[in-house]
Amino acid sequence: MTQVALAGQPNCGKSTIFNMLAGVNQHVANYPGVTVDKKTATLKHGGRTFTLVDLPGTYSFSTYSLEERVAKSFLLEENTDVIVNVVDASNLRRNLYLTFQLLELGKPVVLVLNMMDVAERRELEIDVGKLSEMLNIRVVTAVGAKRKGKQELLEAIAAAAREKLVQPFRIDYEELETYIARLERQISSESKLSRRWLAIKALEGDDVVLDRVSIDRASIEDLTAQIHALHDIDVDQMIAGLRYAGADLVYHKCVKEKPGQSETLTSRVDRIVLNRWLAFPILGLVIFLVYQLAIVWGYKLTDHTWPLLAAVRNQIFSLLPDARFIEVPLLTDFGIWMTNSVLALLNYIPIFIILFILIAILEDIGYMPRMAFILDRIFRRYGLHGQSTLPLVLGGAFVGGCAVPGVMATKGIADERARLATILTVPYMNCLAKVPFYTLLLGAFFKPDMALMMFFISTVTLFIAMIVARTLTLTVLRNRETAPFVMELPTYHLPTLKGVLLRAMQRVWLYIKKVVTIVVAVAVVLFVLLQYPGVAPEKMAQFRAEADTALADFSALAESTAYASHLDEPHKIHTLLNLYESYRTGRLLATSETAVAELDQRYEEKHPQLFPLLRPADPEARQLNRALRNLSNVSRSLQMQIKNEKISNSYLGTFGRALEPLTRHAGFDWRINVAFLSSFAARESAVATLGSIYEQGRTDASPEAVMAQDGTYTPLHAASMILFMILTPPCIATMVVVKLQTGSYRWMLFAIAFPVTLGILLSILLFSLGVHYGWSGLELMRNFYIAVALLALGLGLIKTKQSGWQVGKTH
Amino acid sequence: MKPPAPCALALSDLKQNERAVIRQCTADGLLKQKLLSMGFIPGAEVRMIRNAPLRDPIEIGIHNYLVTLRRSEAQMIRVQAP
Numbered sequence: 001m002t003q004v005a006l007a008g009q010p011n012c013g014k015s016t017i018f019n020m021l022a023g024v025n026q027h028v029a030n031y032p033g034v035t036v037d038k039k040t041a042t043l044k045h046g047g048r049t050f051t052l053v054d055l056p057g058t059y060s061f062s063t064y065s066l067e068e069r070v071a072k073s074f075l076l077e078e079n080t081d082v083i084v085n086v087v088d089a090s091n092l093r094r095n096l097y098l099t100f101q102l103l104e105l106g107k108p109v110v111l112v113l114n115m116m117d118v119a120e121r122r123e124l125e126i127d128v129g130k131l132s133e134m135l136n137i138r139v140v141t142a143v144g145a146k147r148k149g150k151q152e153l154l155e156a157i158a159a160a161a162r163e164k165l166v167q168p169f170r171i172d173y174e175e176l177e178t179y180i181a182r183l184e185r186q187i188s189s190e191s192k193l194s195r196r197w198l199a200i201k202a203l204e205g206d207d208v209v210l211d212r213v214s215i216d217r218a219s220i221e222d223l224t225a226q227i228h229a230l231h232d233i234d235v236d237q238m239i240a241g242l243r244y245a246g247a248d249l250v251y252h253k254c255v256k257e258k259p260g261q262s263e264t265l266t267s268r269v270d271r272i273v274l275n276r277w278l279a280f281p282i283l284g285l286v287i288f289l290v291y292q293l294a295i296v297w298g299y300k301l302t303d304h305t306w307p308l309l310a311a312v313r314n315q316i317f318s319l320l321p322d323a324r325f326i327e328v329p330l331l332t333d334f335g336i337w338m339t340n341s342v343l344a345l346l347n348y349i350p351i352f353i354i355l356f357i358l359i360a361i362l363e364d365i366g367y368m369p370r371m372a373f374i375l376d377r378i379f380r381r382y383g384l385h386g387q388s389t390l391p392l393v394l395g396g397a398f399v400g401g402c403a404v405p406g407v408m409a410t411k412g413i414a415d416e417r418a419r420l421a422t423i424l425t426v427p428y429m430n431c432l433a434k435v436p437f438y439t440l441l442l443g444a445f446f447k448p449d450m451a452l453m454m455f456f457i458s459t460v461t462l463f464i465a466m467i468v469a470r471t472l473t474l475t476v477l478r479n480r481e482t483a484p485f486v487m488e489l490p491t492y493h494l495p496t497l498k499g500v501l502l503r504a505m506q507r508v509w510l511y512i513k514k515v516v517t518i519v520v521a522v523a524v525v526l527f528v529l530l531q532y533p534g535v536a537p538e539k540m541a542q543f544r545a546e547a548d549t550a551l552a553d554f555s556a557l558a559e560s561t562a563y564a565s566h567l568d569e570p571h572k573i574h575t576l577l578n579l580y581e582s583y584r585t586g587r588l589l590a591t592s593e594t595a596v597a598e599l600d601q602r603y604e605e606k607h608p609q610l611f612p613l614l615r616p617a618d619p620e621a622r623q624l625n626r627a628l629r630n631l632s633n634v635s636r637s638l639q640m641q642i643k644n645e646k647i648s649n650s651y652l653g654t655f656g657r658a659l660e661p662l663t664r665h666a667g668f669d670w671r672i673n674v675a676f677l678s679s680f681a682a683r684e685s686a687v688a689t690l691g692s693i694y695e696q697g698r699t700d701a702s703p704e705a706v707m708a709q710d711g712t713y714t715p716l717h718a719a720s721m722i723l724f725m726i727l728t729p730p731c732i733a734t735m736v737v738v739k740l741q742t743g744s745y746r747w748m749l750f751a752i753a754f755p756v757t758l759g760i761l762l763s764i765l766l767f768s769l770g771v772h773y774g775w776s777g778l779e780l781m782r783n784f785y786i787a788v789a790l791l792a793l794g795l796g797l798i799k800t801k802q803s804g805w806q807v808g809k810t811h
Numbered sequence: 812m813k814p815p816a817p818c819a820l821a822l823s824d825l826k827q828n829e830r831a832v833i834r835q836c837t838a839d840g841l842l843k844q845k846l847l848s849m850g851f852i853p854g855a856e857v858r859m860i861r862n863a864p865l866r867d868p869i870e871i872g873i874h875n876y877l878v879t880l881r882r883s884e885a886q887m888i889r890v891q892a893p
Contacts, residue, residue: 060848094850094874237836240847241854244874266877267860279864373879377865380881386868484842484884485868486849489877 002050002161008086009098010057011490013114016144017086018054019499028506035741036070045154061101082160083109089119096247103168106194108160111139123258131254135169145496171246175231187213266491279374287393290358298351305350309343322578326547326638341523345516355405356504364495369487381796382466383473385418395429397462403427403734407741417480421473423741424751425465427730430458437686437725444708445718449778456785463792470795515733522732529652535645543638550634557627561620566609576610580628583614652677666763667717715777720767727759823885825859831890832856838887850874851888
């Protein structure tokens, strides 16, 4: 097994080379403990097996960004046999800066000149033979996006793995060489790595290397101060300067530029895309398109995919044991609950696929850093980063996003503090699943003012997000590491279909794998909390007595008819009742006459004796059919009452009641509490739980109507609930990605506790004020809106002393 | 190495399309390392490409590629007219 590490600077097309070599045969994981992706693939060439590891893109190994730390520690820890250095052929000079450092490592290096087509378009003539000769390593040309150069690269890797080490090009560090040699002698010989490399890194004051070679920082600082005094040299600057000088030398010997070259495509596009007046409209258009394509169209697409899922659901339901009048088997309840929980999440997959494809396209084109360039000034005011734009939009800056892809999209933010602030802010956006809850309450209590309320809801979240971000970065995140905002604006590239699809599918798969598994686990816990300890025996006996009376009435009626022999035992009546209900559902779904005829035929063949009762033809059957409908209503009503009793009596119900003394001040009774608690699994459950508590057997009226008529709640209550929902903690799926992206359970718990506390406090405050001053629901919302907007703008205007990245740095 | 000449001009002071040569970098720690690794070394030629629509950050052309950085950071890079 030969381990091959792929290294290169950002935007050199490393991932296209990786895809070219690995194809679909790749595996994405996180580096242990960090959020940077590690892609690996195994491939065979000439009878040898190679493990290919994609290192994060790094400009050098000398700074402390997460990517560079990961790449460096990988090269330090692992037994890499060959390093493949991917280089942007059109940007050779800067890329060589990293190449020299890779050569210093003392491992065999293969250089890939990628994007040769771009270099050719720019009329750069690269003398590959000369380059190979000067660096004394293998050099291969490639166009990763067009899969050109795969064979040559594989040959070169295999050859480099076979042969002994050659002496590659070496940067001469001039006056520093004596000090490098001295440090080399201090380093023990055990290391697999080149001592020269370790010595140079030590001289650069690299903490990771200093730790490994057990040289203390103070002595290095002494040494650099000494060098400064002796030669008037700044060590860091001199090392960087000599590497660039070396790059210049190699570049001029190997590359011929055509003089007077025309303006590049990138600068022509940028003249429009980054234009002072056009930048914002274009950005708005891009965001709108992403929103429209992914959220709006994706949501429409779920109309087509939902029937498929519903068919699966019905298939599962049909396998579950039938109810025996009012007694629903536990397995059936459990099966329905679990199926619904999982399908609620799977339903969003079309949206995710489109969204992830669009993100991958934006990433590949090179628009993402430009977005940051345009918006950084605004976001910086609130402790966020230009790169926070996309996560916030995906989370639902307009009504209806999803926090899961939003949080996942924070990966690219270089500034650790801004990244955490963004992760903790995205869940405040309006996710798709909150919309049904809003519609329910607005429909019940704010019919005439629905549009205005929706406007308040959808825009207030952005202000809240800014306030929260500002608050967090000034408090708990104050000491987090920040990074200077120095970012390359890469040249524009056309994305490749394969690369985009591959990445989008990997992310969707990651979502399914990580999120769905955890949601399943939590759904089980919630099920138990909602089912147990169950209905009290005396209460249950009461329900049973009611059920028995209804059953007795029915069998008394049946006795005198011709169907008596088929209905003389309770279990036969149960069967008939279930048959009646499934037939009725079938009739509702059958839209054409032929479908009805088919349905009839199916039922008649299966149950020839009972079918006449389902579709009565004679007066006796008609009478029984009517009685059957009554019986079915009684059974549904009783099942619903039992379910309510169960929820009310359950652990979660008890907890909801226990919270009532507190939440009462916000206008929430225990039922609302239970709805909010269960909404944690998936937001949809809030509506479902409220619906089931409110149905109370009155199956014909919509939950909106029932809530409005119930009289327990006023629009003021509803406004308070909406307010809490706006601030409500993220759902479990979001929590899972927060954990993944922050790499810590503590941040996950914080992400739950902070909004809950804030939400309940604000709901209590505003509801109490509302009661005291006699506000209407709309007035509460309006006042809240004005207060939040003013606070957000105020926070944005206040200038703090903190300039740029320097506050909170750890070094 | 020549001792850096005193220069009053910062990278952030350049006008659009103006060219200059880097003389000195007054940043330290993390920012210094980042800037060095991205090629902001004494002697490197830079060109101011444009301001962001809200005037900050700025876009710089250096070593044949484009970099954006905030004015607060560009302040620490002292330059001289070529």
